[in-house]
Amino acid sequence: MTTQRRTPDAGRRSEATRRAILDAALELVGEVGYARLSIEGIAARAGAGKQTIYRWWPSKGAVLFDALLALSEGRDEELADLPDTGDLEADLKTVLRATVDELNDPRLSEPMRALTVEILLDPKLAADFAERLDGPLRELKLRRLRRAREAGQLAPDVDLDIALDLIWGPLQRRWLHREGPLTAEFADAVVETALNGLRPRT
Amino acid sequence: MTTQRRTPDAGRRSEATRRAILDAALELVGEVGYARLSIEGIAARAGAGKQTIYRWWPSKGAVLFDALLALSEGRDEELADLPDTGDLEADLKTVLRATVDELNDPRLSEPMRALTVEILLDPKLAADFAERLDGPLRELKLRRLRRAREAGQLAPDVDLDIALDLIWGPLQRRWLHREGPLTAEFADAVVETALNGLRPRT
Amino acid sequence: MTTQRRTPDAGRRSEATRRAILDAALELVGEVGYARLSIEGIAARAGAGKQTIYRWWPSKGAVLFDALLALSEGRDEELADLPDTGDLEADLKTVLRATVDELNDPRLSEPMRALTVEILLDPKLAADFAERLDGPLRELKLRRLRRAREAGQLAPDVDLDIALDLIWGPLQRRWLHREGPLTAEFADAVVETALNGLRPRT
Amino acid sequence: MTTQRRTPDAGRRSEATRRAILDAALELVGEVGYARLSIEGIAARAGAGKQTIYRWWPSKGAVLFDALLALSEGRDEELADLPDTGDLEADLKTVLRATVDELNDPRLSEPMRALTVEILLDPKLAADFAERLDGPLRELKLRRLRRAREAGQLAPDVDLDIALDLIWGPLQRRWLHREGPLTAEFADAVVETALNGLRPRT
DNA sequence: GGATAATCGAGACGGTACGTCACGTCTTAAG
DNA sequence: CTTAAGACGTGACGTACCGTCTCGATTATCC
Structure with a gap:
């Protein structure tokens, strides 16, 4: 689940150091923000050598990515299927x-926004992110929508990619751009309106 | 239309230098990308002193913002009303x-993505942007939608902010995250699907 | 007594501004020391434009020089003859x-040391200083020694330049290099020992 | 013999870089003079990073000091005892x-004057200089004079500090202030006249 | 269980850019 | 024409990090 598979000899890698680095990265991003987060700072806080970081990660964005992944490890709900009650x-x-709850937790939200932003600019990081997190999640969502379409709850000719954007886009946009509060009511309203447009016309 | 109103004694400001700086910023962002764009580089390319930049702009993002604004000056379509044919x-x-056409022009698209990203991280810049560009545009859009709602083309209880997100969100999202090609067909499909959900239920 | 004779149009010169500049220079050199004294700072403190300073003085050293001269104006003892009681x-x-007393007054001593040092490095300033202060003073001293030699109190073949160095050198050296305290006893001892070597051998 | 003992982990220090910096400093001070010598320039000429200079030296004066010390290394006459033939x-x-010969060599003389001047203004540098060069040399001179006093060649009550000033002061003063040529004749005359005043009165 | 090879901390190094300060020149507006 | 004010190009300051590069000093398998 981390980058270590791609590196020379992961067998010798010090797990303690790896954790110290990820922890330091999370602490620091909380204290000074992403822009002023630095590899030097992470190394110093972690009591690690800079080279150790450069050996295992290609950028500070990658470190923070792993750090955030590590945060949500254990909570396997992550990659479990979306609920399917039929409704x-x-x-x-x-x-x-x-999702609204998660995004309202600043401990997660701030570094995640920073990381998202970094991903927008760094194609390598974007690829890593797509492969390891965004892609699989997107697949889960598509699967749920496909089932719904097969069950006749969505119009048979609906483009699922667009459907996905209609449903999740407004939330992500409002979060990323800080355009107004994220509430359960907002989530509900978006779902209702989007589904209105996606349901079979009678 | 520029930052100069907010600054000390803008009367003495050298217009030639201001243009040279904005031009240099645009050139450089095209050549090396936003991440490697530096105040130092802009000053050197413009034949200006660094202090002159720091005197009038608070960050490289702000310079680029003004540079992009200057680019689209003249084309007053910018802040003209949205078309209203009744349909x-x-x-x-x-x-x-x-919009799709604009976003497919890399001369505009790349620096604009960079700037958008910067805005996500820099609240000051975000405020400036909201005041001078995003806010007014948003208002235009809301006005058009409000007229449509009054004309009975949208459900009377529709939340216009959400409507706005449903219509413009997918496009912006696909552009910002580079998630697939931006085509006229995509634009059409989004508009159709979103309006489906927003129209009065019969 | 100032530089103004050498400049384009002294007739129009503002005396109030000139005083304000010299006063500001003295104040500032006392507050921040010579190294951090700046033309900008003087202009700001004096409420004068920078150009006004550049118009009338060639360097901050020259300003300070005039400021110190202005300080000792009035006390005409400066260029009066050295005492001659016969002894x-x-x-x-x-x-x-x-001299010891003067040099122990830090109000005078510190800027004077700074100025002396500046003179060591700036030949133009050195020439100005030699012409307006050091030369005349040296001449007074030589005159007193010459009278003493004619009166038989010094050896007839003594080199007066060397005599002058022997008498005033140690004091100036100890002051300039901060090598030990400046006391009346030290002054007396230097005079006695130096004269010992300069008197006619019996 | 250099500053490195006072600095963090001098063990890793690159000797090649250290030499390159000192050499560059000497070259540049010869080309542009002390006032226009800059850390930036030294680093560029030496092919070193600025930080490398700041890591090991506190000021450009300190660099030049080390550079001059390095120049006279090998010539161990420096700290050897003064000659003692009995006369x-x-x-x-x-x-x-x-000394006159040394001071007439502009390769040494110019940077040395600049450094001397810097020392006059910078107490830290002065302390370093006193500890590593001036102090030891002064001690050698005092030792020679003390031996002479014990041998009855100087008056028994003579203050050796003042003696030292009388003998070396005029030369240093004439050099530092560029007050006339430095010749062997001048040196001889000073020694003769000063000793005249210091010998036991018969 | 001792050799050996990679990892580790530490941090020096050549660089780039930062944001600030002061330089000396210039332009403007007021008197 | 001088002045106060201050923008301008220039250049250096001292700092922060970058990513690379040695250094010993641990480890942690593999012989």
């Missing part, structure tokens, strides 16, 4: 409300 | 297709 | 003790 | 004539 609207509301 | 769907398609 | 040793002790 | 006058003439 698409209810299920989507459940999922989006959970 | 909301057709009007929105016109607008979104125009 | 060379007593007269020299009187003079050197007075 | 004080002859010995002092030998020493002062050697």
Whole structure:
């Protein structure tokens, strides 16, 4: 689940140091923000040599990415299937409300926004992110929507990629751009309106 | 339309230097990208002193912002009203297709993505941007939608902010995250699907 | 007594501004020391434009020079003849003790050391200084010694330049290099020992 | 013999870089003079990073000091005892004539004057200089004079500090202030006249 | 269990850019 | 024409990090 598979000899790698680095990265990003987060700072805080970081990660963004992944490890809900009670609207509301809660936790939200931003600019990081997090999640969502379409809850000709954007886009946009509060009501309203447009016309 | 009103004694400001700086910023961002754009580099290219930049702009993001604004000056379509032929769907398609064209021009698109990203991280810049560009544009859009709602083309209880997100969000998201090609077809499909969900239920 | 004779149009010169600049220079050199004294700082403190300083003085050293000269104006003892009671040793002790007192006043001593140092490095300033202060003073001293030699109190073949160095050198050296305290006793001892070597051998 | 003992982990210090910096400093001070010598320039000429200079030296004066020390390394005459043939006058003439030769070599003289001047203004540098060069040399001179006093060649009550000033002061003063040529004759005359005043009165 | 090879901390190094200060020149507006 | 004010190009300051590069000093398998 980390980058270590791609590196020379992961066998010898010090797990303690790896954790210290990820922890330091999280602490520091909370204290000074992403822009002023530096490899030097992480190394110093972690009591690690700079080379140790450069050996295992290509950029500070990659370190923070792993640090955030490590945070959400254990909570395997991450890559579990989306709920499927048969009621698409209810299920989507459940999922989006959970996301709203996560995004309202500044401990997660701030570094995650920083990381998202970094991803927008760094294609390498974007690829890593797509492979390890965004891609799989997107697949889960598509799967749930496909099932709904097969069950006749969505119009048969609906473009699922666009559907996905309609449902998750407003939330992510409002979060990323800080355009207004993230509330359960907002999540509900988005789901309702989007589904309105996606349901089979009678 | 520029920052100069907020600064000390803008009367003495050298217009030639101001243009040289904005031009240099645009050239350089095209050549090396935003991450490697530096105040130092802009000053050197413009034949200006660094202090002259620091005197009038608070960050390289702010310089680029003004540079992009200057680019689109003259084309007053910017802050003109959105078209209103009475046919909301057709009007929105016109607008979104125009946006698609703009975003497919890499001369504008790349620095604009960089600037957008900078805005995400820098609240000061965000405020400036909101005041001078995003806010007014948003207002235009809301006005058009409000007229449509009054004309009965949208459900009377629709939340216009959410409507706005549903219509413009997917496009912006796909652009910002480079998630697939920006085409007229995509624009059309988004408008159709979103309006489906926003129209009065019969 | 100032530089103004050498400049384009002294007739229009503002005396109030000139005083303000010299006063500001003295204040600032006392507050921040010579190294951090700046033309900008003087202009700001004096409420004068920088150009006004550049118009009338060639360097901050020159400003300080004039400022120090202005300080000792009025006290005409400056360029009055050295005392001549007939007793060379007593007269020299009187003079050197007075110098000791002056040099122990930090209000004068610190900027004077700074100026002296500047003179060591700036030949233009050195020439100005030699012409307006050091030369005349040296001439007074030589005149007193010459009278003493004619009166048989010094050996007839003594080199007066060397005599002058022997008498005033140690004091100036100890002051400039901060090598030990400046006391009346030291002044007396120097005069006695130096005169020992300069008197006619019996 | 250099500053490195006072600095963090001098073990890793690159000797090649250290030499390159000192050499560059000497070259540059010869080309542009001390006032226009800059850390930036030294680093560029030496092919070193600025930080490398700041890591090991506190000021450009300190760099030049080390550079001059390095110049005179090898010539161990530096800290060897002053000659003692039993004839004080002859010995002092030998020493002062050697000094005159050194001070007439502009390769040494110019940077040395600049450094001397810097020392006058910078107490830290002065302390360093006193500890590593001036102090030891002064001690050698005092030792020679003390031996002469014990041998009855100087008056028993003579203050050796003042004696030292009388003998070396005029030469240093004439050099530092550029007050006339430095010749062997001048050195001889100073020694003769000063010793005249210091010998026991018969 | 001792050799050996990679990892580790530490941090020096050549660089780039930062944001600030002062330089000396210039332009403007007021008197 | 001088003045106060201050923008301008220039250049150096001293600092922060970059990413690379040695250094010993641990480890942690593998012979």
